[in-house]
Amino acid sequence: MSNxxxxxxxAELLGVSTRTIRRWESEGRIKAVRTEGNHRRFEVSELLGKNKDASLxxxxxxxxxxxxxxxxxxxxIVLESFCSKNGWSYELISDLGSGINYRKKGLIRLIKLICSYQVExxxxxxxxxxxxxxxxxxxxxxxxxxTEVVIINRSEDSTFEEELTKDVLEIITVFSARLYGSRSDKNKQIVQELKEVAKDLK
Structure with a gap:
């Protein structure tokens, strides 16, 4: 992204409407520079600086x-209970998708919030x-x-071998699903065979 x-x-960067951006400019809360064609442009560093005090x-x-x-x-339930117990006002983001998929809707929203200084x-x-x-x-x-990272169940983290096995299983599962279709008999057979191999590795 250009500066x-x-x-x-x-508006997308800050998670607000374009109308809000224009209002903030007219109120002097943010400054715009004008192009030769008289179009508004905003400096990313200044926009991000406006959100540094956020505590989400x-x-x-x-x-x-x-x-x-x-x-x-x-x-x-665990996350909501933990946040409430600590008195934190929070937003819950949930995703349904592979752990090697970087394009999940919730993950993308999370990254945008972090990179705009909105997440404490x-x-x-x-x-x-x-x-x-x-x-x-x-x-x-x-x-x-x-942004502070709080992991509730650190003591239950898997060993390196378990993590590697899960990663390999998930990678092959994803690619076999793309190749044969997630519901095909061939894909199900491949996944089952992989699980059996994984059991022997542990």
Whole structure:
């Protein structure tokens, strides 16, 4: 993204409407520069600076598939209870999708909130609920943008071998589903065989 953004890009970055951006400019809360064609442009650094005092807590839950919806509900209950117990005003974001999928709607919203200085803390039930692969990248973003990361069940984190097995299983499951279709008999057979191999590895 260029350091100069349009009205619509500024609105998306801050999570507000374009009407709000124009109102803030007219009130002098943010400054716009004008292009040769007299179009408004806003500096990203100034826009982000406007949100540095935000104190939003985001509770994030995720499961990989539809048959894990009960687990998703349990995560949500744990997160809501934990945030309420600590007296935090929070927003709950839930995702249904693979842990190696970076394009999940909730994850994208979470990243936008973090990168616009709106999130004071991120709460997870387990570290791997964020992403199976690449979670450390999001944690680095949290560090850069001043977001505290709270993981409720750190003591239940898997061993390196267990994590690796889960990652390999999920990668092959995703690619076999794309190749054969998630409901095909061939895909189900591949997944079942992988699970049997994984059991022998543990």
């Amino acid at each position: 100069l953004v349009t009205v619509s890009e500024a 807590t985001v509770a994030y839950a995720r499961v990989s598939s539809n048959d894990q919806k009960e687990d998703l509900k349990r995560q949500e 803390r991120l709460v997870l039930t387990h570290k791997d609920r964020l992403l199976r692969l690449g979670g450390d990248l999001i944690f680095t973003l949290c560090e850069i943008f001043g």
